[in-house]
Amino acid sequence: MPDTRDRILAAARVLFATKGFGSTSVADILHSADVNAGSLYHFFPGKQDVLLAVLDAYHAGIGPMLLDPAWTGVDDPIDRVFALLARYRGALVATDCSYGCPIGSLALEIHEPDPPVRERLAANFDAWVAAVERCFVDAGDRLPADVDRRALAVFALTTMEGGVMLARTHRSAAPFDDAVRMLRDHVARLEAAV
């Protein structure tokens, strides 16, 4: 039996990703984690603190939980960018295009987040961008020297997040694929321009 605190976090992570933060009640978490209210409030001051811990877990796990699985067997730095995007596509189609990026969903759901929440959302985005920026940096002179690697990584993130948003709304991976195909074309043209 895993640690109680971990069970709470695991349950909350799934529920926040599938139902959102506001639509997930503490009772939902308790039921899903098979835990009593007293235990949850023993470990966390309140519901928002559970969210903070979930966001910290995402941030800490971006390597082992997201990047490493996406990049096993993929060495080419530019292929890695699109392997990462393909990972999000896999999550989409595996859930009938209803599950996307949990960070993005929370970022738009919580309109006026308390500073600690917003900071953690931003930190997650920053870590994603830094990882992809690293790919583009590693691509070296395959990309024109004057191309801003970090801005290109931000562009990859907006493509993914916007693609997930449209795919979920249309319940179809087609808009996600359209956007990623355009990004792939852009990167190919950058490579051809060297």
Add this chain to the structure above:
Amino acid sequence: MPDTRDRILAAARVLFATKGFGSTSVADILHSADVNAGSLYHFFPGKQDVLLAVLDAYHAGIGPMLLDPAWTGVDDPIDRVFALLARYRGALVATDCSYGCPIGSLALEIHEPDPPVRERLAANFDAWVAAVERCFVDAGDRLPADVDRRALAVFALTTMEGGVMLARTHRSAAPFDDAVRMLRDHVARLEAAV
């Protein structure tokens, strides 16, 4: 004094855009519109039906409320695309990067929307994409013939929505500007490739 129903819709539109749907209570709408509960429930069966009417209003108003103001004095079809994106940037900076695209926010906030809600969100995205696709179609042979105009319009939408998401989270227009600059560069390379 405007029509009561219109006052309700105007108040709900602002509240849903600034606070979100879930965080806006019926009491908030009543107070903001200076209307009593009996009046709201006379015109609408419930809160969700107010949302449906708001989404219909966005859809009906995409020309007069969004495209027309963005495109006055802008005749070049490709400039029109970026004038539209600049309009969203203006909304961002005017609100300290806390207000973005109301449709996108609702699309990610409401995780399992009832079919009528999801259909209207999709219809709003479709209308946006169709308008931008028209711009790229009007660009004619300034773009390579084999470029999918509709996919390019979807790409513009994902850039905008993703950019708004990051700008709001970072409370900075910089990521929005990064993404739009990359899109602009992509379109410029397409034009140069003809």
Add this chain to the structure above:
DNA sequence: GTCTATAGCTAGATAGAC
């Protein structure tokens, strides 16, 4: 650390006079 029971509040929605 875990359990049950419940406080205290706010939500969406309704009733019925006018």
Add this chain to the structure above:
DNA sequence: GTCTATCTAGCTATAGAC
């Protein structure tokens, strides 16, 4: 069409025994 008062359900969080 508009008003006030109110119902019922669900929420977060707490109390206090074990």
